[in-house]
Amino acid sequence: MITNTELEYKGNLFPGKISTYEKNVDTLIFKADNDIFLQVKILRDGVLRFRYTSHQDISNDFSYAITKYHSEGYNLLEIDEDDEKYTITTEKLICEIHKADMRKSIYDAEDKTLLSEDELGFHWEESYEFGGNVVKMSKVSQEGESFYGLGDKPVHLNLKGKRFENWVTDSYAYSKDTDPIYKTIPFYVGLHKTKAYGIFFDNTFRSFFDFSNERRNVTSFWAQGGEMNYYFIYGPDMADVVADYTDLTGKPHHLPPLWALGYHQCKWSYYPESKVKEITNKFRELQIPCDAIYLDIDYMEGFRCFTWNKEYFPDPKRMVKELEEDGFKTVVIIDPGIKIDPENDVFQEALEKDYFCKRADGPYMKGKVWPGECYFPDFTKPEVRDWWAGLYKELIEDIGVRGVWNDMNEPAVMEVPNKTFPNDVRHDYDGNPCSHRKAHNIYGMQMARATYHGLKKFIYPKRPFVITRAAYSGTQRYTSSWTGDNVANWEHLWIANIQAQRMCMSGFSFIGSDIGGFAEQPNGELYARWIQLGVFHPFCRTHSSGDHGDQEPWAFDEGITDVVRKFIEIRYQLLPYLYSTFWKYANEGIPMLKSLVMIDQADPQTHYRTDEFVVGDHILVCPVIEPNAKGRRMYVPRGRWYNFWDDAVVLGGKEQWVDADLDFMPIFIREGAIIPKYPVQQYVGEKEITELVLDVYYKEGKEMSMVYEDANDGFEYGNGVYSERNFSFTGSDKEIIIQQYKAGKYITPYETFKINLHGLPFKISKLVIDNEEILFKDVKVGDDNSIIVKKTFDVLHVIGKK
Numbered sequence: 172m173i174t175n176t177e178l179e180y181k182g183n184l185f186p187g188k189i190s191t192y193e194k195n196v197d198t199l200i201f202k203a204d205n206d207i208f209l210q211v212k213i214l215r216d217g218v219l220r221f222r223y224t225s226h227q228d229i230s231n232d233f234s235y236a237i238t239k240y241h242s243e244g245y246n247l248l249e250i251d252e253d254d255e256k257y258t259i260t261t262e263k264l265i266c267e268i269h270k271a272d273m274r275k276s277i278y279d280a281e282d283k284t285l286l287s288e289d290e291l292g293f294h295w296e297e298s299y300e301f302g303g304n305v306v307k308m309s310k311v312s313q314e315g316e317s318f319y320g321l322g323d324k325p326v327h328l329n330l331k332g333k334r335f336e337n338w339v340t341d342s343y344a345y346s347k348d349t350d351p352i353y354k355t356i357p358f359y360v361g362l363h364k365t366k367a368y369g370i371f372f373d374n375t376f377r378s379f380f381d382f383s384n385e386r387r388n389v390t391s392f393w394a395q396g397g398e399m400n401y402y403f404i405y406g407p408d409m410a411d412v413v414a415d416y417t418d419l420t421g422k423p424h425h426l427p428p429l430w431a432l433g434y435h436q437c438k439w440s441y442y443p444e445s446k447v448k449e450i451t452n453k454f455r456e457l458q459i460p461c462d463a464i465y466l467d468i469d470y471m472e473g474f475r476c477f478t479w480n481k482e483y484f485p486d487p488k489r490m491v492k493e494l495e496e497d498g499f500k501t502v503v504i505i506d507p508g509i510k511i512d513p514e515n516d517v518f519q520e521a522l523e524k525d526y527f528c529k530r531a532d533g534p535y536m537k538g539k540v541w542p543g544e545c546y547f548p549d550f551t552k553p554e555v556r557d558w559w560a561g562l563y564k565e566l567i568e569d570i571g572v573r574g575v576w577n578d579m580n581e582p583a584v585m586e587v588p589n590k591t592f593p594n595d596v597r598h599d600y601d602g603n604p605c606s607h608r609k610a611h612n613i614y615g616m617q618m619a620r621a622t623y624h625g626l627k628k629f630i631y632p633k634r635p636f637v638i639t640r641a642a643y644s645g646t647q648r649y650t651s652s653w654t655g656d657n658v659a660n661w662e663h664l665w666i667a668n669i670q671a672q673r674m675c676m677s678g679f680s681f682i683g684s685d686i687g688g689f690a691e692q693p694n695g696e697l698y699a700r701w702i703q704l705g706v707f708h709p710f711c712r713t714h715s716s717g718d719h720g721d722q723e724p725w726a727f728d729e730g731i732t733d734v735v736r737k738f739i740e741i742r743y744q745l746l747p748y749l750y751s752t753f754w755k756y757a758n759e760g761i762p763m764l765k766s767l768v769m770i771d772q773a774d775p776q777t778h779y780r781t782d783e784f785v786v787g788d789h790i791l792v793c794p795v796i797e798p799n800a801k802g803r804r805m806y807v808p809r810g811r812w813y814n815f816w817d818d819a820v821v822l823g824g825k826e827q828w829v830d831a832d833l834d835f836m837p838i839f840i841r842e843g844a845i846i847p848k849y850p851v852q853q854y855v856g857e858k859e860i861t862e863l864v865l866d867v868y869y870k871e872g873k874e875m876s877m878v879y880e881d882a883n884d885g886f887e888y889g890n891g892v893y894s895e896r897n898f899s900f901t902g903s904d905k906e907i908i909i910q911q912y913k914a915g916k917y918i919t920p921y922e923t924f925k926i927n928l929h930g931l932p933f934k935i936s937k938l939v940i941d942n943e944e945i946l947f948k949d950v951k952v953g954d955d956n957s958i959i960v961k962k963t964f965d966v967l968h969v970i971g972k973k
């Protein structure tokens with residue numbers, strides 16, 4: 172009999188007693204007597220990183236998630252020691268580390284609220300199955316604590332009581348509670364005693380989170396390999412937690428071109444060219460705005476990446492140009508699998524240069540996808556990413572394609588039970604060679620990254636537009652995303668709503684669902700209700716699988732077409748609002764959609780709400796997600812809101828019934844808001860904007876609004892050529908004051924604002940602009956309280972008589 176005494180250690184192992192500690196500027200290293208090291212790095216007053224290792228050498232520190240542009244720097248760092256513990260104090264946090272067992276407790280520095288407390292804390296289990304350790308962290312679930320985040324999980328927004336797995340997975344026709352699906356975003360927000368903090372577990376191995384599921388009072392997370400390496404991010408506001416997580420893992424490198432915020436039409440697949448034209452012509456004929464048309468896999472020759480089926484598309488360059496002249500941008504799909512075909516240049520080159528992934532013992536990683544047997548580039552190798560980026564030259568530079576859609580990049584493999592590569596496949600991992608166990612979750616991200624760099628290079632001076640299905644934390648820097656192969660049913664409308672909100676609170680705002688559902692077919696009512704939701708999502712695209720019938724706005728009946736048009740038109744009117752919201756996201760990391768809990772976390776009523784959300788700062792929407800509804804009950808958050816349709820004032824803080832026949836949905840505007848609007852256009856740039864509409868909603872008190880504009884494409888905005896108008900609204904019973912503060916060098920094409928004053932409690936008697944009284948005829952005061960003023964004003968007073 173062979174006895175291996177070490178095997179007896181399987182089971183939970185724990186750090187011993189802390190024997191020494193060292194400080195190196197912003198990093199503290201604690202050593203336990205059983206050679207476990209805890210490194211605590213103070214990134215900011217509210218952001219701490221905890222890293223546990225079993226070796227002193229912590230130099231090998233590599234992450235695909237963390238951006239080199241993240242902010243660091245703190246105002247205060249004090250370290251104290253007594254018999255029992257070390258205490259680290261920053262301006263926002265106090266972190267105690269117990270000498271006996273390395274367990275930690277983290278408090279709000281100001282009022283000493285306990286925010287997070289290790290239960291068993293860090294521990295590990297030796298794993299014979301995988302080699303190495305399963306690394307674990309367990310924390311005490313606090314009284315009344317709620318949990319949010321984790322990317323694309325199709326479950327109730329509040330994760331409490333549930334357990335999740337993170338392993339990027341192709342999930343055709345997933346349903347409510349399917350886990351895991353396409354994305355791995357190991358970041359969650361905890362909320363208790365009205366304070367929110369976040370935890371980002373930056374570990375790419377298969378990982379798990381348990382939110383008081385196994386044990387009611389314990390929250391834990393663990394991974395099947397790698398390090399226990401996590402960031403603690405303190406708010407206390409939830410929006411700030413998400414913004415700081417987004418700062419750490421990266422905001423989008425660029426704004427999207429404005430057209431990308433328009434409406435997109437997609438199907439698997441529009442071909443041949445005449446079909447594509449039939450679709451785009453119909454949009455123009457029916458006057459339904461649309462900016463992008465997609466080509467799914469059938470545009471290729473036998474699904475070989477970077478080829479065209481010449482029978483279906485004899486002259487892609489001409490077609491793309493003609494579409495462009497009609498306002499349509501062409502987006503094409505590119506998958507990672509390269510067909511094993513010695514005749515194919517892309518295949519040959521990758522083979523010669525040794526760019527394909529290999530199994531541990533040498534042969535290529537072979538798997539079946541759409542083109543049949545394929546090999547797969549190792550996107551975790553910088554040289555391969557450069558090569559891949561270069562492959563886009565023809566598509567983008569020569570043919571004029573404006574966007575690329577990366578799909579199947581989990582990576583998906585057909586006809587194998589685990590739907591992906593076997594674990595033994597090797598990856599370069601940017602010079603840190605490893606197996607697929609570690610690289611799986613970031614494979615799709617690295618593909619999208621390479622695609623993004625290709626587009627950036629060849630589309631310049633325009634902005635790149637990429638869309639990906641698989642993602643890990645940080646992927647939002649390069650690309651937009653959609654929620655994968657959903658299903659045309661009412662439950663999926665609920666899921667689409669949840670997923671978009673959840674992705675936004677997970678740092679990834681440029682997100683949307685396949686409107687109407689990918690698998691199966693919606694009826695007109697479901698499609699209309701889905702469009703109503705979709706026009707408020709950052710990414711707005713109808714997509715469906717061709718086998719299930721047509722899914723264009725006119726595929727149902729005329730009544731439905733009218734509803735769809737009406738809502739897409741609302742989106743086009745709101746483009747400056749959506750663009751400003753994107754600017755705030757790209758600049759400050761503020762999520763574009765905010766779930767109610769993020770709007771008012773101090774109100775416990777919001778903690779379990781799922782359907783209502785706020786777009787940007789001021790527009791509250793709530794989709795109707797049941798058939799045959801004439802309206803719905805919804806929770807309007809505290810404050811005063813205006814019904815978008817009739818300006819009726821609603822007092823929030825309670826659940827209420829809201830009418831919404833099929834051509835309406837509940838939309839409310841926060842009082843004091845200034846909402847910018849463009850005229851309806853069939854596509855971005857169709858019309859020159861000759862006037863900016865500002866819908867101003869009266870409030871007794873103060874409110875800030877912002878309008879961002881630029882050339883709608885290109886990079887000049889990065890050199891300050893943009894226009895950011897911050898408006899401060901102040902209202903009292905006899906007067907309103909609007910102050911404008913303008914930043915940036917961009918000269919907007921219009922000269923005037925049309926200001927529509929909603930809910931004014933007085934009749935206008937006098938207008939004063941920059942200290943000069945203005946005659947009514949000069950500002951064209953309308954009966955509907957609209958005035959036309961020069962865009963250059965600093966202060967506008969609207970004075971009333973009671």
Ligand code: GLC
Nearest residue numbers: 438439467468504578655656
């Ligand atoms: C996958 C994608 C889907 C696409 C199809 C064919 O199922 O998720 O969007 O249409 O592949 O390319």
